Amino acid sequence: MKNRxxxxxxxxxxxxxxxxxxxxxxxxxxxxxxxxxIEMLARLGIGIITAIDxxxxxxxxxxxxxxxxxxxIGKSKAEAAKARIQKVNSEVVVHTKSVFLKEENALALIxxxxxxxxxxxxxxxxxxxxxxxxxxxxxxxxxxxAGWYGQVTTIMPGTHVFSKLYPETADKGIETELGNPSFTPxxxxxxxxxxxxxxxxxxxxxxxxxxxxxxxxxxxxxxxEF
Numbered sequence: 001m002k003n004r005x006x007x008x009x010x011x012x013x014x015x016x017x018x019x020x021x022x023x024x025x026x027x028x029x030x031x032x033x034x035x036x037x038i039e040m041l042a043r044l045g046i047g048i049i050t051a052i053d054x055x056x057x058x059x060x061x062x063x064x065x066x067x068x069x070x071x072x073i074g075k076s077k078a079e080a081a082k083a084r085i086q087k088v089n090s091e092v093v094v095h096t097k098s099v100f101l102k103e104e105n106a107l108a109l110i111x112x113x114x115x116x117x118x119x120x121x122x123x124x125x126x127x128x129x130x131x132x133x134x135x136x137x138x139x140x141x142x143x144x145x146a147g148w149y150g151q152v153t154t155i156m157p158g159t160h161v162f163s164k165l166y167p168e169t170a171d172k173g174i175e176t177e178l179g180n181p182s183f184t185p186x187x188x189x190x191x192x193x194x195x196x197x198x199x200x201x202x203x204x205x206x207x208x209x210x211x212x213x214x215x216x217x218x219x220x221x222x223x224x225e226f
Contacts, residue, residue, distance in 0.1 A: 029119030035066035036189035054100035106132035147178030
């Protein structure tokens, strides 16, 4: 479609628009955050997206997960991502991996990508992902949500950010305690995608060494430096 990316043009140069079509982006998790991330990456024009998630949809996903539909209950989230993007932007190549990220498969799943986006829902898997990205020298865009709250940071290889964010004994986040509405993942995912674009194009000032926290209940937005 000739005019698909016309509205990108005042944001990005023609060369930048062309460059992102050659980029390979990996999204780990296709749920609340991941669904929005994958959709925005595809509409932006990222050329190759790998969608990783071993889970299937259930009824509790319908309140917030963009890819979920009543007719997809029990179906693969990763495959739903591919089907959705084929409808949205057929120019984008979507590779699916219907598996859960584990220590033994993490390196193989992320290798060869230009940037990885963390759309996971537990700390132990995030630690595995950070170690794999460090080993492969790949920037990692972290996002997390819980109720009215969210956080985003850009993790460059070797910075060991999760050891600074989470206690060693921490395993699970507080998402289930505070709930997950529809709006928080949409906002956090948007910021993650903007961070990924900045990293891919070496543009602007990514959140390297910084943590952006969002409190939508009181509209408090803060940046903490590590």
